[in-house]
Amino acid sequence: MKIAKVKITNFKCYEETFSLKLNDALNVIVGGNESGKTTILEAVHLALTGMLHGRPLKNDLTSYLFNLAAQQKYIESLKTGTPLPPPAITIELFFSGNSSELAELEGDGNSEKIKASGVVYRVEFDEENYKGPYEALVAAGELTSIPVEYYTATMRSFARKGITSRNIPIKSALIDSTSTRLQNGSDVYVSRIIRDVLEETERASISQAHRKLKEAFVKDENLQLINARITKAAKISQKSVSISVDLSSQTAWESSLMTYIDFVPFQYIGKGEQCVIKTKLALSTKKSAEATAILLEEPENHLSHARLNELIADLTAQHGEKQIIISTHSSFVANKLGLDHLIVLRDSKVTRIAELKAANFFKKLAGYDTLRLALAKKAILVEGDSDELVVQRAYMDANGGKLPIQDGIDVISVGTAFLRFLELAKALNIPVAVVTDNDGDPDALDKKYAAFKGDTSIRICFAPEVDEGDLKVKDKPFNYNTLEPKLLKANGLKALNAVLGTAAKTDDDLRLHMRSNKTESALAIFAAETAIKYPDYITQAIAQ
Structure with missing residues (x-):
C-alpha cells in the first residue's frame, strides 16, 4: 500500500490544484525557498493524520493556512456585491495496492471522479451550522478575512464516508530534525522512547523511583525551613505554602527527565549530533516502525557530509521497504539517494530528472553540484x-x-x-x-x-x-x-x-x-x- 498521488488546492503556497505523482519507494523533492517542499510533506501528513505541527488542525484553524491569492480574491469579491463562496482547502491522497483495508476506501468521491482508493481532507465553510450568521456578516460588510470560526475540518474516504486516521491503513511519520520544540533538553524524544519502548511494569518502577526522590527532597531540613518561611511570608488564610516536585499526574516524571550524551546534557551537544539523534529517535518509535510513509524534512541541516552519509544509509537500510519522501536543498543528498528519484519544484511545476534526455549524463555526474x-x-x-x-x-x-x-x-x-x-x-x-x-x-x-x-x-x-x-x-x-x-x-x-x-x-x-x-x-x-x-x-x- 503506497501513496500514488497527492493533490493540493488552496493550501499555503498552492492556489490552483497542484498534483504530484509519487514513486512507490523513494522521492527526493528539491526546490528553492518557498517553492512548496515543506507544504507537500505537511499536506500528506495532514491528510493521513489530521495533525499539523503536532496538533489536531481542527482545533487550530487559521486564515494563514489558506493560499494568499485565494484569500485576496475572496476578500475583494465581498466588495463587489457578488461574493465568491468561502474558499476551501482540499488535500487528496490517491492510494495504490490491493488490500481489504484499501477496498473500504474505494469510490469516486474525488476531484477526478474516478474509481480509486484514497482520502480527502477538507477545511471548508460549515454551511449547515453557520449559513445564517455568515450571510448576516456579509450583508453588514463586516468581513475582512476568511471567517475560520465558521469552518470545519473533515476527513472522508473516496467512498464518501467520514473516517478518522485509524481507518487509514497507510500511516505516516513526519520527521523534522531541525524542530526546536524542546523542553528540559529533549523530553519530547525521551517521552517517545518511554511510551513506545518501556513495558508498563518498567514505567511503574521509574515512577516509584521518582516518587522516592520527591519524598527525600521534601524531608530535607533546608527545604523544610524554606517552606516555613514561605508560608509565613505568604499569609494565605491558615493554609501552608511550599515548594516541592511536580507529581500532579502519573506521568509527571516524564517531563522532568533529561537526555545526556556522554554525560553532557542534550541541549549542549553540537547541533549536528542533535539532528542525528533526534531523527534516529523519531525513526525508532513504534509509530515510525509501523508507518508506511516516512516524511523527512531537510536531513542535511547542521550535518557534515560524513554524518549525513551515515544518516542516509541508516534511513534507507532500516526503511527500504517503506515509501520515503524527503525534501532537501543538498546535492549530496540528491546524488546519494539517486537522481532517478529526484523531483524538482519550481513555480508549482514539477520536473523529474529521470524523464530528461540528459538523465544518464546527470546520473553519471554524481559528484557534481546537480x-x-x-x-x-x-x-x-x-x-x-x-x-x-x-x-x-x-x-x-x-x-x-x-x-x-x-x-x-x-x-x-x-x-x-x-x-x-x-x-x-x-x-x-x-x-x-x-x-x-x-x-x-x-x-x-x-x-x-x-x-x-x-x-x-x-x-x-x-x-x-x-x-x-x-x-x-x-x-x-x-x-x-x-x-x-x-x-x-x-x-x-x-x-x-x-x-x-x-x-x-x-x-x-x-x-x-x-x-x-x-x-x-x-x-x-x-x-x-x-x-x-x-x-x-x-x-x-x-x-x-
Whole structure:
C-alpha cells in the first residue's frame, strides 16, 4: 500500500490544484525557498493524520493556512456585491495496492471522479451550522478575512464516508530534525522512547523511583525551613505554602527527565549530533516502525557530509521497504539517494530528472553540484573556470561591484555540456545565458543551439566574427576565437599587460602567455584594480 498521488488546492503556497505523482519507494523533492517542499510533506501528513505541527488542525484553524491569492480574491469579491463562496482547502491522497483495508476506501468521491482508493481532507465553510450568521456578516460588510470560526475540518474516504486516521491503513511519520520544540533538553524524544519502548511494569518502577526522590527532597531540613518561611511570608488564610516536585499526574516524571550524551546534557551537544539523534529517535518509535510513509524534512541541516552519509544509509537500510519522501536543498543528498528519484519544484511545476534526455549524463555526474542550476533564479553557463572568473568580474563592473549571485544569478561552469544543462533549464523555465567560444565556426553554433532559438528565456552568446592570424603552436594554427584572444582584441597589448602584470612585447607573445596560463590570467583580471573592456558577447550575457 503506497501513496500514488497527492493533490493540493488552496493550501499555503498552492492556489490552483497542484498534483504530484509519487514513486512507490523513494522521492527526493528539491526546490528553492518557498517553492512548496515543506507544504507537500505537511499536506500528506495532514491528510493521513489530521495533525499539523503536532496538533489536531481542527482545533487550530487559521486564515494563514489558506493560499494568499485565494484569500485576496475572496476578500475583494465581498466588495463587489457578488461574493465568491468561502474558499476551501482540499488535500487528496490517491492510494495504490490491493488490500481489504484499501477496498473500504474505494469510490469516486474525488476531484477526478474516478474509481480509486484514497482520502480527502477538507477545511471548508460549515454551511449547515453557520449559513445564517455568515450571510448576516456579509450583508453588514463586516468581513475582512476568511471567517475560520465558521469552518470545519473533515476527513472522508473516496467512498464518501467520514473516517478518522485509524481507518487509514497507510500511516505516516513526519520527521523534522531541525524542530526546536524542546523542553528540559529533549523530553519530547525521551517521552517517545518511554511510551513506545518501556513495558508498563518498567514505567511503574521509574515512577516509584521518582516518587522516592520527591519524598527525600521534601524531608530535607533546608527545604523544610524554606517552606516555613514561605508560608509565613505568604499569609494565605491558615493554609501552608511550599515548594516541592511536580507529581500532579502519573506521568509527571516524564517531563522532568533529561537526555545526556556522554554525560553532557542534550541541549549542549553540537547541533549536528542533535539532528542525528533526534531523527534516529523519531525513526525508532513504534509509530515510525509501523508507518508506511516516512516524511523527512531537510536531513542535511547542521550535518557534515560524513554524518549525513551515515544518516542516509541508516534511513534507507532500516526503511527500504517503506515509501520515503524527503525534501532537501543538498546535492549530496540528491546524488546519494539517486537522481532517478529526484523531483524538482519550481513555480508549482514539477520536473523529474529521470524523464530528461540528459538523465544518464546527470546520473553519471554524481559528484557534481546537480541542484545548482535547478535552484538558481537565473544562470549564466560558461565552459571553464577562467570564463567564470571573467564573467563574474564583467558583471561586477557593470553592477556597482555586486557579484551575480547577489542578484540571484549563478555563474556555473559546465564544461562542454551546455545542451544537457539547457534541457534542464528549459524544463524548469529558468532564464539562462550561455557564454561560449565560436572556435572559428559561428554557423556550427547556430545549428547546435537551433532548438533553443525561439526560447525567450535562453540566450546563446558568442562572437559572430571569425578572427584569423599566422600564429602556430606546435605546427598547428592558433585558435584566435577563444576568450583570451578576444580579450586582447578588446583591450590592446598595453592595457592587458598592465592588468596581468606581464611584459609581453607582441600580441602573439601575450596570446601564448594567456593560453598557457588561463586560470592565472583570469584571476588577475578578476582581482585587478582597473576594469578592462569586454567582448560584446560577454556584455550581452550579463545584461539583465
